[in-house]
Amino acid sequence: MRDRESSAVEQESSDYEKSVVLSALEHDQLVKARKRFFPRRQLKGAEFGILWALRIYVILMMFVVAYQVWIAAR
Amino acid sequence: MKPVSTQPETEAVLITHEDIDRAHDRLRVLSARGGRGFFSNARLLWLLIGPGVLVMLGENDGPSMLSYAATGAKFGIGFFIPFVILTFCMAIVVQEMTVRLGAATHRGHAELIFERFGPFWGWFSLIDLGIGNFLTLITEFIAVRAGLGYFGISPWLAILIALAILYAALMTHRYWTWERITLTAALFNLIFIPVALMTHPHWHAVARSIITAKPLPLFNSETLLILLADIGATVTPWMLFFQQSATVDKGLTIKDIRFGRADTVIGAALASAAAVATILATAPLFAHQMSAGNFEAAQFAQALEPVIGRFGASLFALGMVEAGIVAAITISTSSAYAFGEVAHKPHSLNLPIGQGKSFYGVLTLCAAAAAAIVLIPGLPLVYVVLIVNVVAVLAMPPALVFLYMLVNDKEIMGNLVSPLWANVFSTGVVLLLTAAGVLFGISVIAPNVFAIIGGK
Numbered sequence: 324m325r326d327r328e329s330s331a332v333e334q335e336s337s338d339y340e341k342s343v344v345l346s347a348l349e350h351d352q353l354v355k356a357r358k359r360f361f362p363r364r365q366l367k368g369a370e371f372g373i374l375w376a377l378r379i380y381v382i383l384m385m386f387v388v389a390y391q392v393w394i395a396a397r
Numbered sequence: 398m399k400p401v402s403t404q405p406e407t408e409a410v411l412i413t414h415e416d417i418d419r420a421h422d423r424l425r426v427l428s429a430r431g432g433r434g435f436f437s438n439a440r441l442l443w444l445l446i447g448p449g450v451l452v453m454l455g456e457n458d459g460p461s462m463l464s465y466a467a468t469g470a471k472f473g474i475g476f477f478i479p480f481v482i483l484t485f486c487m488a489i490v491v492q493e494m495t496v497r498l499g500a501a502t503h504r505g506h507a508e509l510i511f512e513r514f515g516p517f518w519g520w521f522s523l524i525d526l527g528i529g530n531f532l533t534l535i536t537e538f539i540a541v542r543a544g545l546g547y548f549g550i551s552p553w554l555a556i557l558i559a560l561a562i563l564y565a566a567l568m569t570h571r572y573w574t575w576e577r578i579t580l581t582a583a584l585f586n587l588i589f590i591p592v593a594l595m596t597h598p599h600w601h602a603v604a605r606s607i608i609t610a611k612p613l614p615l616f617n618s619e620t621l622l623i624l625l626a627d628i629g630a631t632v633t634p635w636m637l638f639f640q641q642s643a644t645v646d647k648g649l650t651i652k653d654i655r656f657g658r659a660d661t662v663i664g665a666a667l668a669s670a671a672a673v674a675t676i677l678a679t680a681p682l683f684a685h686q687m688s689a690g691n692f693e694a695a696q697f698a699q700a701l702e703p704v705i706g707r708f709g710a711s712l713f714a715l716g717m718v719e720a721g722i723v724a725a726i727t728i729s730t731s732s733a734y735a736f737g738e739v740a741h742k743p744h745s746l747n748l749p750i751g752q753g754k755s756f757y758g759v760l761t762l763c764a765a766a767a768a769a770i771v772l773i774p775g776l777p778l779v780y781v782v783l784i785v786n787v788v789a790v791l792a793m794p795p796a797l798v799f800l801y802m803l804v805n806d807k808e809i810m811g812n813l814v815s816p817l818w819a820n821v822f823s824t825g826v827v828l829l830l831t832a833a834g835v836l837f838g839i840s841v842i843a844p845n846v847f848a849i850i851g852g853k
Binding site for chain 1: 411412413415416417419420421423424427502503504509512513514515518521525648650741743777780784787788791792794795798802806808809831834837838841842
């Protein structure tokens, strides 16, 4: 089911507007074309490892930042 | 090898209002591309310039300008001038990748992460972006409040002025007009250059510092915090999301990448000039041995008054206001783009209000909520200013790894994947930022460790 907002975007357009759009934009630039997804990429073991390592790094460092703010507030 | 298309050519064409507006902008580009010679190229550059300049001058925001001001006041002319220029070179390499990604895929950054890596990783990067953007937005309104406070304007009025400018730019419902209004406002970032000239900098010392990067600062936790803040002042996650989405919204294609690069380099040159000017402007505070430990925007202006007079100090305060307003516009727009891309809702500055309720709603809500927080009396906002650039540096390595993987993804980029040198450089940037973050963590948990290795 299409949501209301999306369907509202699709509007009747004149032949002139259509020709302007089709001559000026690449097919992949059209809003409708951009609603198609790129296929999911299969991550390799090393890629998983790096992404998880950096995720853990960010979470740990956020605790450090919170600790620094707590120290400064004291 | 051409990047994969996601749309079969035979499908019936449905045209939207957004397509029509973008097509009219692109017609001008196509017409300019038909010409030859200097003037045609200059016109093309004028038409295609925008996302790069906006992202670079937008990142010269409230906390960034305060970081540069604190750098000048604490360390004077020396190591940090070439260091800041170097960080902008780093920003050029990173941001150029988003231009290529946007032009090749016609997809925003959040959209691509969700599609290629799935919602699990997508939500992580979106949460990083959301937290970072909201904290940064709060600091933009702090900068506006403090800057206008110098002229005796009440916080309520200052925040209303900032919100009014932000919504006035949005009310055009046209990417092109929004971009030109914001670009015009962003150029006021260069106001720091006349302020710097008023301090009569020692040009010989400036040239020597650029060539030799000396005098070097002591290696201690204070220096590390400024280093991190200055890095966070030039490369942050919202810049990646914003420039790629704006590149798509503007309608740039593979043929425009050359101009997208020029746009990014021009933006970095202007932004680094403003950043160095801010360091030079506050360097007299270092020469006069004035303490600048907890200075906010208005206090810097007041401290500079004896050196550059009331007029110069007023320009400095206005510069802070401009930095806050332009960044509030670009950062809230980057949040709205990312939300629309992930929620598959229309997301373009070409949308009329009725068709882009969620896009304008998120944009408005982000800005209004951050503005409201600044007005709550008694909140310790100084801590937000203190950590916002540090948070940006900490969140940057994972964002850069996603960017690296996307821009080297042959399935979506074709022949536009990054060259080896860019990959080596971006890997170096990730390692540098991670190392800086780890050092910061050590300095917080074990502050005495720097004394052991030779610092103060």
